[in-house]
Amino acid sequence: MQDFINIGKRIPKMDAEEKVTGKAVYIPDLKVPGMLYGKILYSPHAHARILRIDTSEAERLPGVRAVLTGYNTPPIKFGFYKDNPPLKANKVRSFRDEVAALAAIDPDIAEEAINLIRVEYEILPAIFDPEEAMKEGAPLIHEEHLGGKEKKPTNVLNLPWRLIAGDVDEARKNSAYVAEDRFKVTWVAHCCLGTSGCVAQFDMKSNLTMYSNTQIPSLAQKDYLDALSAMGLQGKKVRVIKAMIGGGFGSKLDTYAYEYIAILLAHKTRKPVKIIFTREEEFFATSPRQPAIIDIAQGCTKDGKMTFRDIRMTLDNGAYTSWGATTPSVMMMPISSLYKVPNVRYVAKCVYTNNTYSQAMRGYGNPQATFAIDSQIDILAEMAGIDPLDFRLRNANTPGEVTPQNFKINTCGLRECIDVVAQRLDWRQNRGRRDGRGFGMASMIHVGGGARVYKSDGCGTIIKIDDFGTVNVITGATDMGQGAETVIAQIVAEEMGVRVEDVVVTHTDTDICPWDVGAHASRTTFVAGNSARGAAKKVKEQLLEVAAKSLGESPENLDIRDRIVFSKNDPEKKSPLGKILRATHYAAGGKMVMAEYFYDPPNENLDKEFKGNLSVTYAYGTHGVEVEVDKETGQVKILKYIAAHDVGRAINPMLLEGQVYGGATMGIGYALTERLILQNGKVMNPNFLDYKMLTAKDVPNIETIEIETDDPSGPFGAKGIGEPGLVPTAPAIANAIYDAVGVRIKELPITPEKVLAALKEKTNLK
Amino acid sequence: MKQTINFILNGEPVSVEVEPHLTLLQVLRDKLELTGTKEGCGMGECGACTVLLNGKTVNSCIFPALEADGKSVMTIEGLTDGQGHLHPIQKAFIEYGAIQCGFCTPGMVLSAKALLDENTKPTEEEIRHGIAGNLCRCTGYLQIIEAIKAVSGQ
Structure with missing residues (x-):
């Protein structure tokens, strides 16, 4: 193992002092002089025709500066499918549809005015079940949307997700055991503690500055530019300034209607306009994780070798289409490549309904798919009469493997993860007693080296060193609390030989920061880290070259430590970093010690068959859990939780x-x-009383185990870890519940009611 | 219809004119520009707006400002001393990785303070109970619990 100074160290987050003292500025804390407050009126119906909007009373209220509707705004369309206008005209398609918006001099007036807008609707038949929505004659959510071979009006999106590898039908015939089940997963919310919001501001030249909490500054910039074009403001500039982000988890991987509404209001009033969501809005007007109906079959040979995996999935798209509609592409990852399975078929449909539209959320489809896959692994193992631990070990992925989706598995610590979880749970001793206490495990694969979802998977870094030896790292990365700036500082410090506290990371302004595709796919440590390391290498070379001249030593004999450049051969030859920089800056014909580096991993876009090496490396993990199930109440209590992850390097x-x-x-x-x-x-349930996220009293103690496989392509060997932690959780728990009381719950969340009902059914069957 | 309220804010007497419908949170954030106290839900459910009123935690987002009259209020801004030195709870939160996005942090720190002021050696169960009204989506609470344990010398 290498001797690192900064890597592998438990260094506190660089922004922790600001946050712990309340000095950190989030969007709600931001005030811009002259700022107005925006407010949105939503639809009271799931599906209705707008007959009339009367905004006159609201407009007359003193303090109101502008009122907008879909009838007096330019035709902006946003979202992955460009099917979503910020303000709806003619028709509303869900309860979250924005019908009107206004800006006023204070939030109270805005609130009062929004209640003065009168809208008349003609209610239309609505549809909430994606399977019903697919049927002939179902109400159409978007009448103009055509699909299928016949190009007929349909609610099924033209996103034919289809991955075929090998021959599933043949493999099925030849399988000794086949399990076939239907699993269901529903909407869950990100629950960022800081609600959504932005401030939009135009300058005198109609250039836009957006104060935003986006996870995708470079892509959001493009979205806003498209909006400006639709507003007749071609050629204008957009600057995105990130405030501190009060939680991301994928919720900020798209741009939302409220942002365009703020832009429209700011343009109309020529004043900065701020919109902040209430918690209720956050729950109903932002986009949750996709629900899915998952029909899955898997088979194995007599001795438990997996033969095929066959999945048909129906996803409730909701009324509009975000990037989240592409989650089936990520679901393909566990479907094709979690455990060795030679024959794979996966077909998914995204269907318009009058429900809220869904979006990206941590894991991006992976938790949904993995719940079905790894719950059913236990079912299949039981059919084959094999301990699920042995079943998993028998089919575990291994380094050097090429999966049916053409993923090239590089380092892979899955086997180690499974082993260590089994050991910590004392699996062989404990499992299979059906005495109300149960043990379960589940595994996961996720991209570990970024993912080429867009054309580029790149990130740029600029490093400059000032007169006093401070290293300014300007990165495209986004820190939303996960600690990107700290990790980047550690990587730069390690590479250059400077101290972490001498590194300042800037990542908040598109006018300054290089391009980056965004904080998604657990890619920041890997991609931004490699980018930062590349820039650090270059800037160090420059620095040593400059120092070599003033110290009379060749650059390769020089190194940096503790703010000193020194000769490795002659301890007398040394100089403080700052002094060398000053000499360079003040000399005639001097130069700036500064470097840039753009890193784009050798990841492949999926081809037409949805195959290709999406990521240069993959992250594996296994979670193990011990539960106690109360047969009287159906309550599930987690007694032990082990999370083992192949992290490359921590x-x-x-x-x-x-x-x-x-x-x-x-x-x-x-x-x-x-x-x-x-x-x-x-x-x-748009509130925290009725939406049950875990409190400090509910969370079990979790033991984490890091398996370091030192990935050759990772920065100092690291892989991504942002999403993996929640991917195998639900199936591990479902499997433990089965082991405890013998009931298999195939629908999330596994509430006490469902457990009780299943227990009752089981007793009745006996 | 404005009324004047007088209270001790972070050790200093303040006098503010307020509309009677305002919450303590609105007065702190909008009138006094102490934006360290956060609004996470506006319904007293998430604890991001926690401040100490006469040493006890209150959800300032549903606490009528008028009722602060004559009382002592501590916000996160009052926890560091005059020289900018961090309180031991703040130091422990930093050191144990108890902070991610940071939005719940000011409220969480003040709940921890109220807990430790009353009970210098809380059990893990008591710590969990003490911060159960403060939601955090990032950390899973475990490093927060560790930080509070560490401050109490455990």
Whole structure:
């Protein structure tokens, strides 16, 4: 093992002092002089024709500066499918549809005015079940949307997700055991503690500055530029300034209607306009994780070798289409490549309904698919009479493998993860007693080296060193609390030989920061880290070249440590870093010590068959859990939780554990308690009393285990870890519940009611 | 219809004119520009707006500002001393990785303070109970619990 100074150290987050003292500025804290407050009127119906909007009374209210509707705004369309206008005209398609918006001099007036807008609707038949929505004659959500071979009006999106490898039908015939089940997963919310918001501001030249909490500054910039074009402001500039982000988890991978509404209001009033969501809005007007109906079959040979995996999935798209509609492409990853399975078929349909539209959320489809796959692995193992631990080990992925989706598995610590979880749970001793206590495990694969979802998977870094030896790292990366700036500082410090505290990371302004595709796919440590390391190498070379001249030594004999450049051969030849920089800057014909580096990993876009090496490396992990199930109440209590992950290398174990703890906790909520309840399209629990995320009293102690496989392509060997923590949580818990009481729950969340009902059914069957 | 309220804020007497419908959170954030106290839900459910009123935690987002009259209020801004030195709880939160996005942090720190002021050696169960009203989506709470344990010398 290499001797690192900064890598592998539990270094506190660089922004921690600001946050712990309340000095950190989030969007709600931001005030711009002259700022107005925006407010949005939403639809009271799931599906209706807009007959008339009367805004006159609202306009007359003193303090109101502008009122907008879909009838007096330019035709902006946003979202992955460009099917979503910020303000709806003619028709509303869900309860979250924005019908009107206004800006006023204070939030109270805005609130009062929004209630003065009168809208008349003609209610239309609505549809909330994606399977019903696919049927002939179902109400059409977007009448103009055509699909299928005949190009007929349909609710099924033209996104034919289809991955075929090998011959599933033949493999099925030849399987000794086949399991076939239907699993269902529902909506869950990100629950960022800071609600959504932005401030939009135009300058005198009609250039836009957006104060935003986006996870995708470079892509959001493009979205806003497209909006400006639709507004007749071609050629204008957009600057995105990130405030501190009060939680991301994928919720900020798209741009939302409220942002365009703020832009429209700011343009109309020529004043900065701020929109901040209430918690209720956050629950019903932002986009949750996709619900899915998952029909799955898997088979194996007599001795438990997997033969095929066959999955048909129906996803409730909701009324509009975000990037989240592409989650089936990520679901292909576990479907094709979690455990060795030679024959794979996966077909998914995204269907318009009058429900809220869904979006990216930590894991991006992977938790949904893995719940079905790894729950059913236990079912299949039982059919084959094999301990599920042995079944998993028998089919575990291995380094050097090429999976049916053409993923090239590089380093792979899955076997080690499974082994260590079994050991910590004392699996062979404990499992299979059916005495109310049960043990379960599940595994995961996720991209570990970024993912080529867009054309580029790149990130740029600029490093300059000032007169006093401070290293300014200007990165495209986004820190939303996960600690990107700290990890980047550690990587730069390690590479250059400077101290972490001498590194300043800037990542908040598109006018300054290089391009980056965004904080998604657990890619920041890997991609931004490699980018930062590349820039650090270059800037160090420059620095040593400059120092070589003043010290009379060749550059390769020089190194840096503790703010000193020194000769490795002659201890007399040394100079403080700052002094060398000053000499360079003040000399005639001097130069700036500064470097840039753009890193784009050798990841492949999926081809037409949805195959290709999406990521240069993959992250594996296994979670193990011991539960106690109360047969009287159906309550599930987690007694022990083990999370083992192949992390490549832990750059900062403390921050890494934070990602796993947070991910697993979110995953436990997904498994047991969380559900956004929609009744006829309306969110019935838009508050923290009725939406049950875990509190400090609910979370079990979680033991994390880091398997370091030192990936050759990772920065100092690291792989991504942002999402993996919640991917295998739900199936591990479902498997443990089965082991405890012998009931298999195939629908999330696994509430006490479902457990009780299943127990009752089981008793009745006996 | 404005009324004047007088209270001790972070050790200093303040006098503010407020509309009677305002919450303590609105007065702190909008009138006094102490934006360290956060609004996470506006319904007293998430604890991001926690401040100490006469040493006890209150959800300032549903606490009528008028009722602060004559009382002592501590916000996160009052926890560091005059020289900018961090409170031991703040130091422990930093050191144990108890902070990610940081939005829940000011409220969480103040709940921890109220807990430790009352009970210098809380059990893990008591710590979990003490911060159960403060939601955190990032950390899974475990490093927060560790930090509070560490401050109490455990």
